[in-house]
Amino acid sequence: MPVQVKRLLIAFAVFIALFLVARHFLRPATFGEYGHYRGAALKENEDRPIKYVNMNETCITCHDSIAAVRDSSVHKSINCQTCHGPGYKHVDDPQKTNIVKEHAREFCGRCHSKNPARAKVIKQIDMNEHNKEDECISCHNSHNPVLW
């Protein structure tokens, strides 16, 4: 075997040994317990608090009149928490301050502002043209936005 090849083999052996040593020290303890991931990650995810409460039902028990308005409207497919944010704190202790009530034009624009990349199933308006002096909710009821 030529001496250059021997030297290369030694260099490789050293690199592989270093890699194995580094891997031994850097690998998290529960890695590979169930598959190619940290076993402890399952427990960590399970322990996270659930921020979104059970779909619409929980909100409806207290806000049935609003739910009825929404259910009869074009916004019926939108979950309360899509617009009002996660409801876990509010459901535990209902207060105005622990639930989002956003109504700026930009908020409605998240779904309705004109954007060529957006699916046409949602009606789009030009935010700089469409009644730009007023807030959307001064004309449209957010839970039943059609005016006609």
Ligand code: HEC
């Ligand atoms: C246990 C009854 C109860 C449940 C369940 C409940 N709410 Fe409420 N909610 C209230 C009460 C009471 C108020 C009025 C609080 C006040 O006037 O201080 C309120 C107020 C609100 C407001 C108005 C906040 C404001 O700034 O005026 C919004 C929005 C709201 N709730 C959304 C929701 C959503 C979304 C859900 C489901 C995730 C939900 N609520 C579940 C009782 C409830």
Ligand code: HEC
């Ligand atoms: C498309 C977004 C959207 C959805 C979906 C939605 N809301 Fe609202 N909601 C709003 C906006 C915006 C306001 C603020 C209206 C205002 O300030 O006049 C509001 C206001 C409220 C209020 C305060 C009382 C009022 O009439 O102003 C309550 C309570 C509320 N929503 C509950 C709900 C519940 C319960 C659901 C699900 C059944 C729901 N909302 C679904 C956007 C939404």
Ligand code: HEC
């Ligand atoms: C999470 C996305 C979302 C948000 C936020 C949202 N909408 Fe909608 N909106 C929809 C969908 C989906 C429809 C049903 C499809 C359609 O008709 O465009 C709809 C329908 C409408 C329509 C009826 C359009 C038509 O002629 O059929 C109006 C008006 C409207 N929304 C106004 C508003 C206003 C005002 C706000 C803010 C308070 C708002 N929307 C927030 C998704 C959204």
Ligand code: HEC
């Ligand atoms: C001064 C009242 C007024 C304000 C403010 C207003 N709208 Fe409208 N909107 C209307 C009227 C009237 C129509 C129906 C006639 C039309 O299409 O212009 C309409 C139609 C729509 C439609 C349906 C468009 C279509 O293609 O059929 C959407 C979506 C909409 N508005 C969303 C919004 C949003 C989002 C805002 C806030 C950024 C807003 N509107 C602010 C009065 C208003």
